[in-house]
Amino acid sequence: MDLSTLIAHYGLVIVFAGSLLEGETVxxxxxxxxxxxxxxxxxxVAVAMLGAAIGDTFWFMLGRRQGARLIARFPGLGDRVRRALHLIERNPVKIILAMRFAWGLRIALPIAIGMSRVTWRRFLLLNxxxxxxxxxLVASVGYLFGALLAPHIAGLHRVEHWVMLGIVILALIVHLVVRRRSKASR
Known part of the structure; x- marks a missing residue:
């Protein structure tokens, strides 16, 4: 089975899993x-919307039910949640609408919103x-990138699968390095 077949068969599953967490690269x-x-x-788009909504709702409910325990157990998360709570108290609607675009606070924001006074109905609607x-929006950027790139690089189709795999691996490495440095600085 080649990489293009794997993408066709498992691509939507990967989109769903990626959308549960950060998701932009995927x-x-x-x-x-x-x-x-x-x-x-x-x-x-449909799978990414579903994954994003489910993921954020999970983190919201976790914050609502276990927020204080999470902060006690993961002090680094507590710093981000406190920063997020400050933002939420000032303008909850803008924060909830923008949280999918807030790299680095993607998990902390819904947890913090769950710990705030925002009702679950309001969160669910805005989420x-x-x-x-x-x-x-994000899927269209990837689509347009493909449309812009295709005419300029005729031989790309032979290696595009490997380039895509390389980007995913690079994104994972960057994520792990940033996370490790964040933990080391605490």
Missing amino acids: LLLAGYAAHQGYLDFAAV LLAALLWAP
Whole structure:
């Protein structure tokens, strides 16, 4: 089984899993894969919206039920949650709508919102709206990148799968290094 077949078979599962957490890199690549014909663009957007909404709702509920315990157990998370709580108290609507675009606070924000006075109904509505904005926007950037790149690099189709895999691996390495440095600085 070659990489293009793997993308076609498991791409949406990867989009869903990536959207539960951070998601931009996976969604950008999925948008590119949709342009190349490996994935259906509408399915990519729908799956990313679903994953984003479920992931943020999970973290919100975890913050609502276990926020204080999480902060006690993970002091580094506590710093980010306190910073996020300060932002939320000033303007909860803007923060909830923008949280999918807040790199580095993606998990801390919904946990903090769960610990705030924001009702779960208000969070759910705004979270769904945020996912509805985020998924097509990010996937479209990947799709447009594919459209812009394709005419200029004729031989790209032979190696694009490996480039996509390399980008995912690089993104994971960067994420792990940043996380390790963050833990070391505490």
